[in-house]
Amino acid sequence: MHGKRILIIQQRNWGVNIGHFLAKKLAKEGCVLAAVTYKKSAHEFHATQKDVHYEILINNDEVFEKPTRYVEGNPASLEAINQELGIESIWPLVAGSREITRSYAEKFYYNGRQQMSDEDIVRYVQGAYAYVRKIFDEFKPDAVIAPLLAEPSHLLISYMARMRGIKTLCAVDSRVNGVWILSESPYEDEGAFHERVDALNAGASSENTQRAEKYIAEFRKKLKIQDYLVRRWKTQPFFKRVRMELAPLRRIWEWYTRPHTDCIATLGPSLDCRPPRIILRDYFTKKLWSRTARSFSYYPQESVGRYVYYPLQVEPEVTLDVFALYFKNQRELARIIALSLPADYTLVVKDHPDMLGFRPPEYLKDLAGTPNIKLIDYRIPSETVLKGASLVIAPNSTAMVEAAMHHIPVIQFGEEGIILKLPNVLKHTDPSTLSACIKERLRINLKTPEYERRLKNFVAAAYDTGFELDYISAWEDAKEDEREKIWDMYRAGLDRIL
Structure with a gap:
């Protein structure tokens, strides 16, 4: 590790509570550091602390206000940016920023209108690209550490790193309770976990197979709600x-x-x-x-006949704005699903409990008033809804993992790569052929030995490659023992990629 050059995305409070802790550990190992900060007060912390030295320290908020801050000469054209990053367009990257694409001034909790003009968005992207290129040209990182990949500049960093053969490490929930893994891509579809699942499915053995069997058996007896x-x-x-x-x-x-x-x-x-x-x-x-x-008049779940289940997602959030960019209009997606169901099925929709107080009454009324949709109470336990469901459909959802434990087939519209490793999940993105896909998934039999083997492999791979820790308490409460575990995770990840 000595002499390795590490770029850290010091995101807001994560950067203060976890990122700075990691920076101190890396500095002690002899690493050379650079950082991009988000939120001005957080930048002030990193700029004035005396624990570590950053060769380059850039505040992204400053570029919002002055896009030309790091531009030398004429700003790069969008075509040049696309070419260097290996992407088709910068606009999907922009969609991950709620501050850019939605207005907080006009409505709680955001409205659908952009808060920056297209011209200002382009200038910001050009300005962010300028500092990202400066970092890669001058600092020349060997690896990137990130808390998440959502904001346009996060993705600029990730894609430029990829084009230059540099890995980005991002801690993500493995969907096995209490186990966190490192992803190496914006869509959580690359990394040690994914390679391990593939190896186990191909015939490799794991010392955690029995532990995985026990986890699945316990889950089927009682739903394991994620620690966070x-x-x-x-x-x-x-x-x-x-x-x-x-x-x-x-x-x-x-x-x-x-x-x-x-x-x-x-x-x-x-x-x-x-x-x-x-x-x-x-x-x-x-x-x-x-x-x-x-107090909303929800449809009684016990009165629903045969149904397909759509669990609404939290928004705005990376699970929609990045992983399911083209399916982020959840009301419209629910309408399309309802239209595509067989004649004797209805679509049951349940809101995410975390969205209590964040959806306008009109949203609930519109959903409840859509043909072949039954909006049920958000307080009904997910396990209760799943027990009666024949199929789960959503852009992405933790409910898909729960469905896997109960042999319920799933159709996923989004790109989230961890969920796609589950044996019950099929990715489908064409609404015009959704009806045929639904009929096929309703006929599939998942109660087979091969299905059980692949489900055990998913859980075992998480134990094989992941780390058991309380990531959220480290993030929100800066718990020292949990931060040590996070350091162990990133240290192992860096050893793997460097």
Whole structure:
């Protein structure tokens, strides 16, 4: 590791709580470091800390405000950018940024209209490309470490690294509870885990096969909810709930008494930059929408006959904006699925619990009022819905993993590569042939020895190549012991690719 040159995407609070910890470990190993930071207050932390030295330290927010900051001469044309990155167009990269493609100023929780003009978007991409190329030309990284790959500049870095034969490591949930793995691509479809699944399916053996069998057996007895979801849905202590209720008043006070460090002039209001009117709008709108969702007249699940299940996804989120770019309109996708079902099937739709208070009442009404769609209560456990489902269809979803454990076939519209390694999942992207695909999937028999073997291989591969840790507590709470485990994971990943 000594002398290796590592570029770290120091993303917002991840960069402060995890990324900086990794940087210190890498520096101690003798690595040379560079970083791109996101969020001005986070950049200030990295710029003023004394623990590590960065040969190059660039703040992406600065490029939002001044796209020409790193441009020398004329900015690169979009054609030149596409060619150097090995892509067809920059526009799919832009879709991953909620700040660019949706307006927070006009509506809670974002509306569908872009917040930057096309001309400003192009200038930003050209500016980000200029600093990314500067890093690769001058710093010449041997590897890239990232918390996620969603923002346009993340993807610029990832694609330029790929074109230059450099790997990007990104920690992702293996979908086996408590196990995290390293992905080497924006779509989570490359890395040690994927190679291991393929090897096991081809006949290799694993020391974790019995452990995988036990995991699957326990899952079938009782649904294993991912650790980070348990943490998110857990009832908060009383004092914390009080703090959350009073938070808008604190934020308004801070607006008038502190500098607006994280505001970006070219973007206007955002989650990091909310003037008092936006704070109050968000607070009361979320309260109203939460009340509406709780009291909504959902269709009783027990009254549904034969059905296909569509679990709605959180949005905006990378699972839609990057992995399922062409299927991110979930209402329209639900309508298309409902139209494509056999005559004796209906489409059951359930919202994601994390979207409570973030969807307008009209959204729920429109879904519930669409032919052959039954919108059921978001509070019904996923396991209960799956037990009655003949098929699961979605852009991407954790429910697809749960379906695998219960021999339920799945159609996935998105590109998310970990899910596609499950033996019950088929990728399908053509709405015009969806009806035939659904009929075929409804006829398939998954209760076979080969299916069980491949399902065990999926779980065993996660244990073989992954690391058991509480990633979210390390991210949100900076827990030292969990950060040590994350370092072990990245250290192993770097040993693999360097």
